[in-house]
Amino acid sequence: MHAFLFDLDGVLVDTARFHFLAWQRLAHQLGFEFTETQNEALKGISRMDSLEIVLKTGGIQATNEEKLRYAEEKNAYYLRLCSEMTPADVLPGVLNFIRQARERGILIGLGSASKNAGTILDHVGLRPYFDTIVDGNRVRKSKPDPEVFQIGAADLGVLPGSAVVFEDAVAGVEAAKRAGMKVVGIGDPAILKEADRVFPNFEGLSLTQLEELAAE
Ligand code: B16
Ligand code: MG
Numbered sequence: 001m002h003a004f005l006f007d008l009d010g011v012l013v014d015t016a017r018f019h020f021l022a023w024q025r026l027a028h029q030l031g032f033e034f035t036e037t038q039n040e041a042l043k044g045i046s047r048m049d050s051l052e053i054v055l056k057t058g059g060i061q062a063t064n065e066e067k068l069r070y071a072e073e074k075n076a077y078y079l080r081l082c083s084e085m086t087p088a089d090v091l092p093g094v095l096n097f098i099r100q101a102r103e104r105g106i107l108i109g110l111g112s113a114s115k116n117a118g119t120i121l122d123h124v125g126l127r128p129y130f131d132t133i134v135d136g137n138r139v140r141k142s143k144p145d146p147e148v149f150q151i152g153a154a155d156l157g158v159l160p161g162s163a164v165v166f167e168d169a170v171a172g173v174e175a176a177k178r179a180g181m182k183v184v185g186i187g188d189p190a191i192l193k194e195a196d197r198v199f200p201n202f203e204g205l206s207l208t209q210l211e212e213l214a215a216e
Pocket of ligand 2: 007008009010011043044167168169172
């Protein structure tokens with residue numbers, strides 16, 4: 001294991017919840033319901049691709065101009081929710097795990113679809129732990145395309161086979177697999193079926209538990 005590439009939303013911080021609340025608010029404004037189950041399909045997907053899915057769910061036709069306005073409104077509300085975040089919002093066990101990895105000389109990268117990733121890392125104080133940050137501003141093709149993780153590995157100078165990706169989204173797991181990397185799912189094994197290992201979170205997760213994965 002030479003590098004760890006972390007997804008952001010739903011892995012390091014619980015902003016997945018804020019994305020859901022912001023999309024749900026837009027849906028309510030447009031007059032339809034948007035559930036947590038429907039939200040699952042948006043995880044790891046770019047903002048505009050997510051909007052298309054949300055509008056389809058509500059059977060809403062919109063012009064390009066309207067779509068841009070809806071996306072801006074959703075993002076403004078999302079950022080309002082995120083503005084209250086502090087280092088206490090880093091998910092349990094994450095900091096310890098990243099520190100352990102750095103002590104072992106493992107390089108640390110971010111591979112997120114979010115254009116707000118840098119802002120969020122600053123809010124929660126995680127930026128100094130990262131050797132590279134690949135976010136939605138740097139990629140042209142969103143997950144499940146492997147681009148975000150390929151750029152991360154290239155930045156860190158490691159081969160795909162030496163990188164382990166940590167992901168909470170089905171699209172993200174697929175992206176990492178397509179990049180030829182090992183994937184640790186964070187969440188529900190019934191949803192993250194394609195991941196090499198799945199853990200509910202980072203609490204109690206040690207590097208030793210991942211050593212056999214690296215050897216496979
Ligand atoms: P933004 P990740 C993804 O981040 C989220 O999972 C997804 O729900 C969101 O739509 C996407 O970022 C874009 O985010 O609107 O902030 O640019 O999970 O890849 O870290
Ligand atoms: Mg995620």
